[in-house]
Amino acid sequence: MRVTSGLWVSAYLRRAAAEGCFTSVGKRGAEEAGAIFVIVNHLDNKFSLYGPAPQTAFDDDTGSDRKFSLLIDRENEQLVLEKLEREKKFDPDLWVIENEDRQGRALLEIASEN
Numbered sequence: 001m002r003v004t005s006g007l008w009v010s011a012y013l014r015r016a017a018a019e020g021c022f023t024s025v026g027k028r029g030a031e032e033a034g035a036i037f038v039i040v041n042h043l044d045n046k047f048s049l050y051g052p053a054p055q056t057a058f059d060d061d062t063g064s065d066r067k068f069s070l071l072i073d074r075e076n077e078q079l080v081l082e083k084l085e086r087e088k089k090f091d092p093d094l095w096v097i098e099n100e101d102r103q104g105r106a107l108l109e110i111a112s113e114n
Contacts, residue, residue, distance in 0.1 A: 049071045
């Protein structure tokens with residue numbers, strides 16, 4: 001059973017805080033099933049963006065109900081914001097989580113490239 005987006009985000013915020021990251025909700029999406037995007041601010045004027053993994057990353061044996069793909073890696077903030085604006089036009093109910101971590105930890109389950 002898939003947990004709601006709101007519950008997943010709450011758990012993510014707690015985990016990030018426990019890991020010593022400063023994390024906040026930049027945009028609150030649909031509580032039940034809004035897509036979740038995570039911005040990682042590397043604190044060196046570089047940003048990464050993670051979004052939902054494609055459905056092909058899931059199979060019957062998948063233990064997790066949410067996996068992510070790296071969409072933008074260590075680019076300027078404007079590029080990340082432009083990508084998110086395009087995504088919001090497609091899905092206005094999405095969530096945007098902002099995570100500041102000098103080590104660049106996303107704290108997400110990343111889908112394999114297979």
